[in-house]
Amino acid sequence: MWAYLEQQDSVKPIVFLRIALSVFAICKIAVVYPYLPDVYGQYGYVQWAISKAGLYGFLPHMGDYYSAVSSVITDSNQLLTMFFWLYVVTFLFLALGLFTRVAALLGFYLHLLWMDTGSGLMYGVDVFTQMALFYLLFMPAGNYFSLDVVLGLAEKKQFMVSAGVTRKLLQFQLLVVYMSSGIEKALGPQWWNGEAIWRSLMLPSFTQHNLAWLAHYPAVLIVSGWLVVSLEMLYPVLLLLPRVRVVGLACIFMLHLFIGVFLGMWLFAAIMIILSFFAFGPQALADIRAYRLRRAEASQLVLPSQAY
C-alpha cells in the first residue's frame, strides 16, 4: 500500500487545485459580500453570541476579534469588511503562489473563521472547501508555476513524492465521501421510488424551474433517483478503472451540473467538480491521450491493407 501511495507524481494538478480553490474561495464570499452583515454579522441571521456558544473555545470566531478591538473599531460590520479584504488578499497570494505556505495556512484559518462565525448557515460547500484547504496545507503547492519559484523563495520541482501522496489521499477521501453518501441514500425508500428527486425539485427553497409536470412521468423520477444512488455508490469503480474513468468523471460532472441547474446550488456544484477534476482529471486526460494513441496506431496498421 505504501509503495503505491508514496510514488512521485506531477505537481501540475496541485497547481490547478491551488489556483481553482483560491478563485473559488474568493467567489464564494464575494457572492454574499452585500449581505455580509446578514450572514456573518453580530446581529445577523444568527447572533454571534449564539454561534459562539456552540463552538469549542479554541476555534476562531469574529466575536473574539471584535472583543479585542472594540475600543478601536466601534462598528462590528467594519471588522467584517476588514476580514473580507484580508481573506481576498490571502487567496490572491495563494492563487499567485506568493508566500504559498503561509497563504495556505492563513487561508485555511480565515475560512474556518468565516465558517464558525456563520455556523448556523453553513452547508456542504463550506465543508468541502475547508476539507480541500486542509489537504492543500500538506501539498507542495508553491513548487511550480508560482511567484515563489520566480522570486527564488521555493525550489522549482515538477515531480514530487508529496504531490503523489497528497493527491492519492484526497482521491481516497472523495471515494469515501461519495460511496458513503450513496449508501446512506440507498438506506431510505425515497431514493428508490422517485420521491427524493421529486421532493428536491419541488422544495420551494430550491425550485429553479417549474417541473411539476414530472409528476405525470414518475418513471423519469424513479430512474433519476437510481442513477444518483448508483453513481455515488459506484464512484470508486467508475473513477479507478481506466476503461470507464472518462465516462465516470463526465457523469459526476453532469450530476453536479444538474444540482446547479435544478437546485441552484452552483457553488456546491463548482467545488465538487473542482475536487473530482483535481483528483481524477489527470488520469482521465491520460486515458484520453492513450485512447487517441491506440486509435492512431490502429489506423496506421490498417492503412497498408486499405491500399490494396
Place this chain on the structure above:
Amino acid sequence: MSGQTFIKYNAMKYVYRTLIIAHFSFVILTVSHLYTYIKNPVVSALNEMYSAITYSNRCFGFFAPDVGSDLVVDMKMSDGNRSLPYSLLKNNFEVKTRIYSLGGNFAQGNHRPTMDLFAQSWGLKCLNENPGMKKVTVLVLSNVIPDIKSFSKGARITQDSVYITDVEVK
C-alpha cells in the same frame, strides 16, 4: 545519504504514515457511524475536535436517507398601530441556500430552547433594521410536499405551523 539523514528521513516517513492512518481512522469512524458506539470520551472528543477543524470526518449523506421538508419563516412586525411583513430572504441564490440550511439547524432535534434562540436572533435583526417597531411575531412553517401520486391527483404544497413566538422591545 549520511547515516543521520537516513534515520531522520525514515523517522519522518513513519511519522507521516502514522498521521495518515490516524486521519483516515477518524474519517472511517465517522462516515461508518461507528463513532456512536465509542464510549471512550477522549476518543470521542478528539474525533469531534478533528472534525471541527478539518471537516474531513463528517457524515456526508446529503439529502439522505430522505429529503426532508424546508421551512418558511413568516415574520410580522408591529409598532402597536400597524402590522407589516418582514422577510429574512434576500434576492441572492447563495443566501437562499444558506437560509435553507438555517432552517435545518433551527429544526434540528426539534429542540425548543434552540428554536427560541434562533427566533430571538431573527426578531432582534428585524427590530434593529426597523427601529420604530416594538414587536415581531415569528411564525415558522414547514412546506408539506405531496407525494408524486397525490400531486398528479391534484394535491398541492401546503404548510404546517411548526413554531410561533413574539419578540418584543422591553
